Structures are given as structure tokens and as C-alpha cells.
Amino acid sequence: MLIIGGGVAGLSAAAMLSPHVSVTVLEGEESIGYHSSGRSATMLHYALGNSLVRALTLTSRRFFDEPPEGFSDVPLGRQMPVFVHARVDELAALDELDRAIAAFAKVERVGEDEILQVCPVLKVGEGGAVSAIVDRNGLRLDPHALLQGYAKTLRTSGGQLVTSARAAQIKRSGGAWTVVSERGDSFSAPILVDAAGSWADKVAELAGVRPLGVEPKRRTIITFDAPEGSDLSSWPFAKTVGEELYFAPESGRLFASPMDEVASDPCDAQPDDYEVALAAHRVEERTTMKVRRIVHKWAGLRTFAPDRKPVAGFAPDADGFFWLAGQGGFGLQTSPMMGAAVASIIAGTPWPVEGVLPDELSPGRLLRQPA
Ligand SMILES: Cc1cc2nc3c(=O)[nH]c(=O)nc-3n(C[C@H](O)[C@H](O)[C@H](O)COP(=O)(O)OP(=O)(O)OC[C@H]3O[C@@H](n4cnc5c(N)ncnc54)[C@H](O)[C@@H]3O)c2cc1C
Incomplete structure (x- = not known):
């Protein structure tokens, strides 16, 4: 065949x-x-x-x-906690996701103190994250x-x-x-x-x-320097419960995506300035980090039925x-x-x-x- x-x-x-x-x-x-x-x-x-x-x-x-x-001579993945966080106005969506995931993964529900333990750069409290679910058994492939x-x-x-x-x-x-x-x-x-x-x-x-x-949709990723002195070894893949932002450690730096879904023809997808800027903006909106320099950026197509x-x-x-x-x-x-x-x-x-x-x-x- x-x-x-x-x-x-x-x-x-x-x-x-x-x-x-x-x-x-x-x-x-x-x-x-x-x-x-x-x-x-x-x-x-x-x-x-x-x-x-x-x-x-x-x-x-x-x-x-x-x-x-x-x-393979090397492992196909390494464990990385997956952390999905929500502001007060997003709690209903977090509850729904918690229920949907329960049959597939053992997740813990955590509050503001533990949020900071798992992901010290997230903004918490008023306007920031108030609750999160953590799957400690996530895998970075x-x-x-x-x-x-x-x-x-x-x-x-x-x-x-x-x-x-x-x-x-x-x-x-x-x-x-x-x-x-x-x-x-x-x-x-x-x-x-x-x-x-x-x-x-x-x-x-x-x-x-x-x-x-089938519908190809473009998604953008940027990498940038982590705050000086950060020990990234235990940082999670952290995502908003809505389709707004995820970030995670990447070879000594961090990567982030604004979780864009821009309709595209099939092509060699390239990052667009708007989504690159949006990624940096959302990192600064949801975390205490500053994106001073974008080290690398790329885009790819996610194609859905x-x-x-x-x-x-x-x-x-x-x-x-x-x-x-x-x-x-x-x-x-x-x-x-x-x-x-x-x-x-x-x-x-x-x-x-x-x-x-x-x-x-x-x-x-x-x-x-x-x-
Ligand atoms: C930014 C981003 C983040 C993602 N994150 C995740 C994630 O965390 N976890 C996850 O599981 N998935 C993730 N995905 C999705 C995952 O990458 C895709 O679902 C997967 O790669 C699709 O594989 P594919 O083989 O269908 O497509 P492709 O990898 O695009 O392969 C299709 C191949 O077909 C070839 N082709 C096309 N036309 C022809 C032709 N006429 N003749 C010969 N060859 C042809 C192309 O050259 C191409 O190599 C992400 C994707 C993106 C873009």
C-alpha cells in the first residue's frame, strides 16, 4: 500500500x-x-x-x-505537570474541564497558595488565577x-x-x-x-x-528568556482554561502560544506579527514575567475535521x-x-x-x- x-x-x-x-x-x-x-x-x-x-x-x-x-534509544517523553488555571470568571469552565478529565487522569484541584508553589510566575488573586487543576503525570513528548x-x-x-x-x-x-x-x-x-x-x-x-x-488553522509559538535565576526544572506546562495562553519550559527558556486558530490554506505556515505580539502580551497579562526579547518564533497548522x-x-x-x-x-x-x-x-x-x-x-x- x-x-x-x-x-x-x-x-x-x-x-x-x-x-x-x-x-x-x-x-x-x-x-x-x-x-x-x-x-x-x-x-x-x-x-x-x-x-x-x-x-x-x-x-x-x-x-x-x-x-x-x-x-528508540531515548525515552519518548519526560514527565511534566500540566496545570490549567482559571480566574474567578472562568471557574465554571474549570469545573466542566475537571469533570471531563476525571475519567482519564488523576487531577488535583488547587487554590492560590499551591498555584504559586507549582507556577511561581502566575498572577493570583484579584484579576489573576484563583483555582487550578494539576495533572502531575503529564508528558512532554x-x-x-x-x-x-x-x-x-x-x-x-x-x-x-x-x-x-x-x-x-x-x-x-x-x-x-x-x-x-x-x-x-x-x-x-x-x-x-x-x-x-x-x-x-x-x-x-x-x-x-x-x-x-478539513480545516487547517494556524497556531503560533514564541520562545523567550525566563526571569533571571529561575529554576525551570519543575515548572509545568501551564495553560488558561480558555483558549488564551499556554507556556512551558523549553531548553532553558520558555515557550508560549496565544492559542491562535487562524484559518489558513495548506502551506508552509509562518508566524504573523500580530499573533507573535499577542503571545507576549498574554504572557505579561497573566504572569509577572516580562517578554523583553523574542528569541525564536514559529507557526504550524492544526488541521481539523x-x-x-x-x-x-x-x-x-x-x-x-x-x-x-x-x-x-x-x-x-x-x-x-x-x-x-x-x-x-x-x-x-x-x-x-x-x-x-x-x-x-x-x-x-x-x-x-x-x-
Ligand atoms: C503549534 C502547534 C502545537 C501543537 N501541539 C500539539 C501537542 O502539544 N500535542 C499533540 O499531540 N499535537 C500537537 N499539535 C498537533 C500535531 O502537531 C498534529 O496533529 C500532527 O503533527 C499532524 O500530523 P500529520 O502527519 O497529519 O501532518 P503533517 O505533519 O503536516 O504531515 C503531513 C505531511 O504530508 C506531506 N504532504 C502533503 N501533500 C503531499 C503530497 N501531495 N505528496 C507527498 N506528501 C505530501 C507534507 O509535506 C507533510 O509532511 C500541535 C500543532 C501545532 C501546529
């Missing part, structure tokens, strides 16, 4: 499938993980997504804690180790990863899909997996398959065309189980996620309206 897309979606599926079927991954860029998969905040936590995403994340956690033998591990598994099983192979033409004939790359190389297989991230609909259109209406649930399943309108799309802001943390779900649907391996049904991931749910 052919997989278009060498991000975490395509590579996790390739790793899980390659022991069972012959797999070739085609990636348009020179290296894997160049787009969304290489630009994320790299967290595993339960404050994002919906119950489907949380269930996929919970089951994926085992893989990160105990990857298969030989998958290593996306490089994860992508390399998936790619290594693919190769070890005899699969192929071809970079600089952007699909330019896609045709179905004689029971097989044939993909011709921009360089003119041709690849054929009976099953084609569309794991092209923000380009998933574009790839479908090339293949003459009805698009799902219209119902914000991930998609894995055969297209109802095209033989052998398999959708693997809509990983939104949770594609790393759900990748082991999304990959395993693809292997189950295509190669008949056991269904991996208790409490989630294949139908919940099916693209058919998005195609019930007339085109």
Missing part, C-alpha cells in the same frame, strides 16, 4: 501496518516531520480535544511509557524520537520511505492506485492512504475523491482510498492508537482502543450531506 504524508499520522500508520503488508510512504518534503509534526508544543495532556481524543490519548500513553523493544522510531519500524519491516516525492497525479485503474510524483516517479498499490495533513483534501481532489472539508474528531477509514465513494486526517492539535499524543486503528481496519489486527468504535473515526460521518 501507499501512504501519502511523512508526518506523524502517515508514519505511525506505516509503522503499525508494515509488519502485515508491504508499505511505501511518499513524503513531498526532503525530510519527515517538516510541517505540523515538527512544529508542535509536544505535550500529552487531557485538557484538549473531546472524549474520543482523550480515549485515544489514554490508550496511547502506554506506548509512550513502554515503547516496543528497539523503537520527544517528537524527533517518535518520528524516527516510526520510520525505523517501517524500514525494519521492509517498508520504504521516499522523501522529495510529492504526489502530483493520482489515478485509479485495474484495481490499483498509481501515484506519479513531481519528479515523474511512479508508484502503484491497491490501497492509498491519504495522510497528507493540511493537504488531505487536496490529495483527495487529485485522486478524484470527494473532500471531507468539521466535527473536530480524527478520521481513519475507507472513503465510501472510492475503492481503496483510505482517509487518515483531522489530527488537529492532538496528532502526536494520539498517534500510537491512530496508527494501530489503521492497521486494524486495513490488516485486520485486533481493534486497539476499548470504548472507541471504528465508526466513530469513519469518514462516512462527514459525507452524509450532499456535496
